Amino acid sequence: MAQSLITGKVVDMETGKAIAGATVTNLNSREATSTDSLGIFRLKRPQSSNNFLFRALGYKNLRTPAVLDSLPDSIAWIIELDPDENAIETITITHRGKYSNRNNKAVELIDLVIRHKHQNRLTGKDSLQFQQYDKLKFGFVDPKPTIRKGILDLKFLFQNIDTLSQPGKKLLAMYQEESNAHVYGKRNPSKFKKQIYSQKKTEFDQRYINNPNIQEFMNYMFQQVDVYDESIYLLNKQFLSPIADNGKLYYKYYVVDTIFNKEGYFIKLDFEPRNTQDLLFSGTLEISMDGSYAVKQANLKLSRNANVNWIKEAEIKFHYRKDASGVMLSDTTKTFFTLGVGKSETLFAERFSINDSYKLNAAFPTGVFQGAPVEVLTTADEVVPERPVALNIYENKTYENIETLNNKKSFKSMLAVGYLIAQGYYNLGMFELGPLEYLYSRNNIEGNRFRLGGRTTQLLTDKAYFEGYLAYGSDDARFKYFLKSAVTLNGKSVVNFPAHYLEASVQNDILEPGMQISYLKGDSFFRSIRSNRPTKWFDTRGYQLQHVIEFGNHVSVTSGFTHMDRQTVGDLRLESSADPNQLLTNISTNEVQVDLRWAPYEKFYYRNLTRNTIKEKHPVFNLKYTHSLDGFWNSNYKYEKLVASASKRFFLNQLGFADVRLVGGKIWGTLPYPLLEIPNLRQKDDRHKIDFDMMNSMEFVADQYVKFSIDHELQGFLFNKIPLIKKLNLREVWGAQMFYGKLSDRNNPYLSDEVVHFDRDADGQLLTYVLDRAPYWEGTVGIDNILNVLKVEYVKRLTYEDAPRARGDRFRVSININF
The missing domain is CATH 2.60.40.1120 (Carboxypeptidase-like, regulatory domain)
Known part of the structure; x- marks a missing residue:
């Protein structure tokens, strides 16, 4: 060689x-x-x-x-x-004694940088266009020789150890992605568009690995950043920029160099965190002294003591270059991380971006801002990437090595086991069985419940999907079932955004009062052992047909029809409020629904033919209207429902982030209470779901209501300031949930003779109540990141503590693994 x-x-x-x-x-x-x-x-x-x-x-x-x-x-x-810049003419060395912001030239300069940020950052330009090349890598640092001798037989990988990309380190890339894009932006009105016209990336066996998920996850955790951002978002955390508006509260600044060269006059600053436990950087800045106070270069290193798990080294380098008109524009950005347990480095992630071919104040192509902000052209995978900096010999080999790895049987077996443990499904190719936690559960009607379910995968087709289950209870000795199918209407995938499909479902099972048709209906093993698990049930037969269409601006419309026939089962008694001797044993309803949803800039994680929203700073709004069809298919209930909901994650810089949800609704009509709002009912997962941990099943009911929740993770902001405690990297969490609702006289069994009385438990105590004096509140405080993996929370019921069967408080322990 x-x-x-x-x-x-x-x-x-x-x-x-x-x-x-x-x-x-x-x-x-x-x-x-x-x-x-x-x-x-x-x-x-x-x-x-x-x-x-x-x-x-x-x-x-x-x-x-x-x-x-x-x-x-x-x-x-x-x-x-030959050096492109002249030697430093003047060097100013400062003594780092007692630090003060007063009469500090470095702080005065940072004030000027902050004051001019809006005109120097890219998003502050009236209009701009540029080309962007982006390269993202992830893999092992200095992989051990014992790995190559294992059952996977990875000798061929060890012939591609990269010693060139990062001096002093041996890197083995397992994921690599390159892309070229046209980027457009304007300030008034604010718009952004990135068109990826070329991309190349490593891919794994799609039966077990959703390759778009890897791409989405890596791009989410290691986002493209700018030193001008108020907070630099990495690893699902916010690190305060050294030139943030309130940076002086958290950083110390020192003048160290004065630089004169052909590009102009620059002052070099060092900066360091006041508290090394906070999510801050240390490093250097070069500031232009031509009156623009723009950043020429920035080198940011994560503080070694920062409250971040498993990060051994983190560095971000920004470089800006003046164009012909003297405007400083982003040139290159390089981010490099190493991760590991203990003192060793095990994994690395690297991102390298180059911006060039800038055009300021040029006319935009017609319709360029239409559709999603980030768009991958359909021909992108067919175009060879244009590389302003060529790949080295090891990077070139990465694509071929991963293809070889995918063909090894031992590697496929490892992926299958990992998929079963992580996702709960056993993959059979075109079909997969699961979820694992739903195989067995227990309730007071069925006794031991056994369930076998599964779903199709994209290997069968991505133009349609099927999922369903068959369940059997040992006590009631009968089978239950569920089946759902969707078929595309636009010839594209039924799950990839923007989708357009027709979906049909049928279910024959026992469901909680108020629950809708659902595949994951709450019969998991863990739900069946909770203290507030349901005890009242309807034997339900349900049919649903829905039409879903999504638009490029992230507005979607779901319309549908649902028929549900409910028979009381077990000890569920619905006594008429007019005559206690008369029981309501059957409730049949027909509903048409229209659900409008707006989720600007929404991104997704995909899992075969399912997807979940990535929680970012952008809000999600829903408005759902339901109208009953009485006098049809054994139904004689006339009513209307309107529900509005919104949720948003607020990023609070050094105070972490908070998830806020707000839901309000009203029901018109005279109905038995199982058709009204039951707040602690666990419906299918959605962005606006609010769980009331201390509320009993069916405890409250309303026909006009509002629900609110906040969950705040402070990321160690308080603990980082406490001596000794701060070394443990603990993090504070708190939250609160509220429900407030009213019940109209026409639906109140104590005032109306057209409805049914609330049911009672085995001891004769009422199960359901009407809120009469104040909202229901419960609160949570806790400590996260105990030993890097545990979260311990104290949950307390704050109101209606004197209600029968009310549980006052509890401790909740969960595994929470995060950076």
């Missing part, structure tokens, strides 16, 4: 010092590599005389021919690069 490579060293022409990270490109073959920490590079020996290009940040490009016979085998080919 050594005989087929040429070896050389790139040094500074003036100082003779090695230049790490310089790019070496064979212009004839287009093969390229980078120098390591010693300035040394190795490249495939050409077959004939070739031209080479040497590039490094801060140096002039060098293009030189190389004659094959003159290329040495040893490190004797020395390449000298």
